Amino acid sequence: MAIVDKNIDKEPKWYVLHVYSGYENVAKQNLEITVGKYNLQDRIFEIIIPMEDELVEKRGKKVLVPKKTMPGYMLVRMIYGDDIWHAVTRTMYITGFVGPKGRPIPITDEEARKMGVDGSTNTEAKFDIEVKVGDMVEIIEGSLASFVGTVKAVDEENQKVTCMVEMFGRESEVELGFNQIRISTK
Numbered sequence: 001m002a003i004v005d006k007n008i009d010k011e012p013k014w015y016v017l018h019v020y021s022g023y024e025n026v027a028k029q030n031l032e033i034t035v036g037k038y039n040l041q042d043r044i045f046e047i048i049i050p051m052e053d054e055l056v057e058k059r060g061k062k063v064l065v066p067k068k069t070m071p072g073y074m075l076v077r078m079i080y081g082d083d084i085w086h087a088v089t090r091t092m093y094i095t096g097f098v099g100p101k102g103r104p105i106p107i108t109d110e111e112a113r114k115m116g117v118d119g120s121t122n123t124e125a126k127f128d129i130e131v132k133v134g135d136m137v138e139i140i141e142g143s144l145a146s147f148v149g150t151v152k153a154v155d156e157e158n159q160k161v162t163c164m165v166e167m168f169g170r171e172s173e174v175e176l177g178f179n180q181i182r183i184s185t186k
Contacts, residue, residue: 010079011079012045012077012078012079013077013078013079013080013106013107014075014076014077014106014107014111014112014117015075015076015077015078015080015097015098015104015105015106015107016073016074016075016097016098016104016107017031017073017074017075017076017088017094017096017097017098018072018073018094018095018096018097018098019072019073019074019093019094019095020072020093020095021071021072022071023093024049024068024071024072024073024074025049026092026093027074027091027092027093027094028047028049028074030091030092030093030094031044031047031074031076031088031091031094032047034087034088034090034091035047038087040084040087042079043078043079043081043084044076044077044078044084044088045077045078046075046076046077046117047074047075047076048074048075048076048077048116048117049068049074049075050068050069050070050073050075050115050116050117051066051067051068051069051116052066052067052069052116052141052142052143053065053066053067053142053143054066054067054143055143055144055167064143064174067143069115069116070115073098074094075107075112075115075117076088077117080104080106085097085103085104089102129178129181129182129183130183131151131154131161131178131181131183132151132154133151133152133153133154134150134151135150135151135183135184136148136149136150136151136183136184137149137150137151137161137163137176137181137182137183137184138181138182138183138184138185139163139165139176139180139181140180140181140182141179141180142176142180144165144167144174144176147165147166147167148165148184149163149164149165149166149174149176150163150164151163152164152173159177159178159179160175160176160177160178161175161176161178161181162174162175162176163175163176163181
């Protein structure tokens with residue numbers, strides 16, 4: 001007779017993990033190793049370190065570099081159970097789940113979207129926006145929020161646009177997701 005854990009969720013949900021700050025990438029790699037070692041691919045589906053591009057000056061040029069938006073935290077989409085709790089919390093550089101007494105509480109779909117991930121079980125979130133070359137768009141998310149740009153190219157399949165944005169008196173080309181823009185009213 002097989003033992004069945006009655007505390008297992010039926011659908012995958014997003015959870016927040018607390019990790020050593022500065023060791024997010026190592027913690028992610030260690031958790032991926034744990035998933036493979038304990039054959040948890042059917043329970044842990046995605047591990048994400050929330051990032052956004054930040055505009056910085058390097059050698060006199062403005063470049064976009066990835067920056068952790070939540071240092072010390074990682075997001076994981078999984079089907080939770082007590083057995084998973086033990087495997088995850090024993091992973092090196094992970095200190096535990098965010099929740100009361102270290103027991104996880106899944107984040108809402110809205111919270112997941114605000115953190116840059118799709119909160120639903122469908123990882124292919126599609127944004128319904130009609131944008132074409134020449135449109136003026138306002139950037140609503142990321143380090144360039146509130147900037148306005150002109151659409152130079154549209155990639156419907158990947159839901160991305162290439163825009164020319166004026167920064168510091170010069171136009172720069174930036175690639176943005178449909179979730180980061182809206183048609184400008186300015």
